[in-house]
Each structure stands twice: as C-alpha cells, then as structure tokens.
Amino acid sequence: MRNKTVFVACDTSDLKTVQKIITQTKTNTKKLKIIPKFGLQFFYSKKGRKFLEKIKVDFWLDVKINDIPQTSLSAIDSLKDLKKCKFVTVHASGGFEMLKAVKKHAKKINKNLKILVVTILTSLNNKSIKEIGHTKSVKQLVLKQAALIKKSGCDGIVCSAQEALMVRKRYKNLLIITPGIRLPGDSSNDQMRIMTPKQAFKNKVSGIVIGRSLTKGNIKNNTIKLINHLNK
16 A cells, blocks of 8 residues: 545544544554544534644644635635644635635645635535536536636645546646545445545545544444555
8 A cells, every 4th residue: 555645524523522533543554644624513513613723633624615705715814723724625616716815825824724625526416416507517517627726726626536537637736635435335325426445546536535434333443444445
C-alpha cells in the first residue's frame, strides 16, 4: 500500500463518540493517514464549535459554504480561530466569483487552509439532477465544474470516485477527494454513486471519505479491515 489519505466522517454531535473515532482510527502505519472530517451536524452543535477550537489534530471542516461572495468571505473569516482546520468546503454552485474570492481570502487568514469545492453530491444521480432542472449528465456537470474550480485557483474538487479518473486526466495537480466510499459488502445507505476504497484509489483520487464503514460497530476492527482491503 502506497501512502494514502482517508478522511473519517464524524457524523455525530456527541463529543465522546468523536473522541472515540479519532482515537480508534489511529494507525501504526505511515502509509495511511486518517484525518477527521466534521460536517454541519457537529459544527452546529452546542459543544462542537468549542471542541474544534481546542482540537490537537488536523481536520477537515465540511460545511459546504454556498452564498454570495461577501457572505461567503465572512463565513471563511469566522473560521480563523480554528488553527487545526486544514480543509474547508464550498459549493461549486456558488459560482466563479465566489470561489475566487474565497480562495484569495483564505490565504490571508490561514496560509495552510485548502479550499475544496463540492460538485454534485454523491446522494444524487442523473435522474435526481434532472428533477432539479439540469439538462446535462452528472459527469458532464462535474467536468464543467472542475474547469471552474481550476480557473478559480481553489485547491481541490469533491466528487464521486466514478468521475475522478475523468477529472484527473484533465487536471493533473488538482486534489480530488471522493465521498460515497464503502468497504466491500457494506450497505450503500443514502449514497448513489459509490465505490470501494481500493477502486477509488485506482481512479487516481487524492483522498477518500469514509463514514459508516469505519464508525459503525467496532471502529478498531473496521480500521484494520480497511488496511487489509487496501493491502490486497
């Protein structure tokens, strides 16, 4: 197994559970880096914001900022006290001016903060986006948004592993992070466009996001299962 990055989704508002996830996904191998990812549920919780102010490990704040440029800048500015925040997400649907402004401002408050841009959620498929009003396919939209992301100067794209190889062929240096990852045999739950970790890394992704496959049940055993899967 070559060096790989896995983001573990801490989808809870319970501090003890979060601490357990962080502790029990630690590995002894230098080839696998596991970083906690915190979404809206935790960030909006009463004690979640305070926890992130004092956390000792690098983390990804997945809040999917999507608003007019000035409001988005204010949102980024409000995160400057979160010293261990290394990644934050914004939505591609916010448009080029918003993406460009956010990236420029992020450099001022934290030179190490990387802006990841969410494209089409992995809970959606071609039927879903048609219902919303889009006329293009998921792959066409992701590629269109990838061009916007690259042009804006943002650091990376969040898309499913099914689109990753297509994006990588066109944009060699873009970070590509893929949610919708399941270990073999696990339920897809509310995800539509899924892959296994090994399949995703074969598609040239920079990192993957795993939630329930790691955090549901015995976390330590699930982490070992992940390592064994990647080593096959």
